[in-house]
Amino acid sequence: MSLDTFKSSEGQIPEVDPSKLDNISSIVTTYESRQDLMTRNVINFLYDNKTDFVFMDIWSFINGKVDKDAFFGFDKDKVIATCKNILKYFESR
Secondary structure, eight states, X not given: OOGGGGOOTTSSOOOOOGGGXXXXXXXXXXXXXXXXXXXXXXXXXXXXXXXXXEEEEEEEEETTEEEEEEEEEEEHHXXXXXXXXXXXXXXXX
């Protein structure tokens, strides 16, 4: 894959439409306390077969309102290597 895939004529990072990507998996964590605090953290892993990139769509909600959101893309092979390293770490414990 060429880095030209991600260049735009304006020198800006091109927009990616998450609805057009394959959803691989999601992680959702929820915390609730008796003091009216509810947090939810979400990571959606999405794959773009045109660019061979895995995207992470990350959201953090506090009491139902979006506190943080981010969208990152990584080369598929780097994500696979990272996942293997994580599995290897926990299998050796």
